[in-house]
Amino acid sequence: MKPLKLLAIFVLPLAIIIAAVPQNKTINSTRIAANDLLDDFNSKTQFIAPDAVADMIVKKDPALRLIDIRSQAEFEKFSLPGAINIPIADLLSDQYADILNQDVKTNVFYSNGTLAANEAWMITRQLGYKNNYVLEGGLNYWFDAILNPQKPVSTSPDEEFAKYDFRKGASQAMGGGGAVTAGPAQSSSAPKPAIAPLPKKKKAAGGC
Amino acid sequence: MGPLAPNGIISENTNMFLAFFIGIAFGWVLESSGFSSSRKLAGVFYGYDTVVLKVFFTGAITAMLGLLFMGLFGWIDLEVIYVNPTFLTSAIIGGVVMGAGFIMGGFCPGTSFCGAAIGKIDAMVFIGGLFLGVYGFAFTYKWWEKLYMANYLGEPKVSKSLGLSDGLFGFLLIVVALGMFWAAEWAEKRFPREEY
Numbered sequence A: 001m002k003p004l005k006l007l008a009i010f011v012l013p014l015a016i017i018i019a020a021v022p023q024n025k026t027i028n029s030t031r032i033a034a035n036d037l038l039d040d041f042n043s044k045t046q047f048i049a050p051d052a053v054a055d056m057i058v059k060k061d062p063a064l065r066l067i068d069i070r071s072q073a074e075f076e077k078f079s080l081p082g083a084i085n086i087p088i089a090d091l092l093s094d095q096y097a098d099i100l101n102q103d104v105k106t107n108v109f110y111s112n113g114t115l116a117a118n119e120a121w122m123i124t125r126q127l128g129y130k131n132n133y134v135l136e137g138g139l140n141y142w143f144d145a146i147l148n149p150q151k152p153v154s155t156s157p158d159e160e161f162a163k164y165d166f167r168k169g170a171s172q173a174m175g176g177g178g179a180v181t182a183g184p185a186q187s188s189s190a191p192k193p194a195i196a197p198l199p200k201k202k203k204a205a206g207g208c
Numbered sequence B: 001m002g003p004l005a006p007n008g009i010i011s012e013n014t015n016m017f018l019a020f021f022i023g024i025a026f027g028w029v030l031e032s033s034g035f036s037s038s039r040k041l042a043g044v045f046y047g048y049d050t051v052v053l054k055v056f057f058t059g060a061i062t063a064m065l066g067l068l069f070m071g072l073f074g075w076i077d078l079e080v081i082y083v084n085p086t087f088l089t090s091a092i093i094g095g096v097v098m099g100a101g102f103i104m105g106g107f108c109p110g111t112s113f114c115g116a117a118i119g120k121i122d123a124m125v126f127i128g129g130l131f132l133g134v135y136g137f138a139f140t141y142k143w144w145e146k147l148y149m150a151n152y153l154g155e156p157k158v159s160k161s162l163g164l165s166d167g168l169f170g171f172l173l174i175v176v177a178l179g180m181f182w183a184a185e186w187a188e189k190r191f192p193r194e195e196y
Helices: A003-020 A034-043 A050-058 A072-077 A094-100 A115-126 A138-147 A158-173 A184-189 B012-032 B038-046 B051-072 B088-105 B109-117 B121-139 B141-149 B158-162 B166-190
Strands: A064-068 A106-110 A132-135 B152-154
Touching: A003 B051, A003 B166, A034 A115, A050 A064, A050 A138, A050 A158, A106 A115, A106 A138, A115 A132, A132 A138, A138 A158, B012 B109, B038 B051, B038 B088, B051 B166, B088 B121, B088 B141, B109 B121, B121 B141, B158 B166
Parallel strands: A064 A106, A106 A132
Antiparallel strands: none
């Protein structure tokens, strides 16, 4: 038999089979293995420091997108400037897919602590989405660190003071100013102090 | 399971080790198919000997079928496999340069090493030219950079841009390949050449 005929007899049936079967979608490369996820989780690369977030808010960094994953009621009571609300129960709904699965913005999940935000991050990470981070310490730490910064003791290193000055400025810019309890009216009347620039830090390490 | 190296089933070194043997096997197949003869290689452009077309296309459709079936069985994750990114302009220019060199020199890069391995002087000269080209390009890279980077298309798949499933496109490609082989064998009869 001629080689061409032999080849045709061998490959054509295979070709017909492969054309007829549906594509195997069960292995989804975007999903990552459990041990990789655990490694990512343990290395804590998903966290982004509150100072970095505050810096981005103050500078109105267009790349920042804060995502409040608490309930809508909690979101309406208090939220970070410019944040959007995606309650964790609705995380996988189609309307948010474009927000979570993209490579332009830096999404920062936050909740009161870090537990719920970490859950949201793990789910998106499992789906292979990039550029999602978790606000380190959550809102509770945000209140303590950014909105009500404690003056460091006088023996502290200079960096501590720089951090404190930045936080104080940032908190006033965001309507806090050590006066979260006093409401925003006071801070709007007071002249805003200059915000000392935060010492340059390296970009948040990617979670991928 | 697969691909083996990216999934960490075998190490990068084992991967290179296997590649070494696969490379030797590749060279052996080239040589035993007669690919160290520049007359045979140039024949595909004149129609008197189309074994190059047949061997390489058979290799391509065999690999394609293998990958599609392994993907179907879940043995390999096709999304993870590295695909050369496409820079359209440089692909076209490179194709023309490579084709012209192929006709003039009578070798393509792989077969020139094959020919040199069995002591063919023209193949060695071809390899010299190949290195001249490589270094020449590298040292004048900044002149070409714009052209080289133009029309970046990412990693396009023909099946995706046609809206077909990979399997259906594979089937059509195999039908086209078999048709091409038939036409090639017809050409061999139509443009016979006795003296080579």
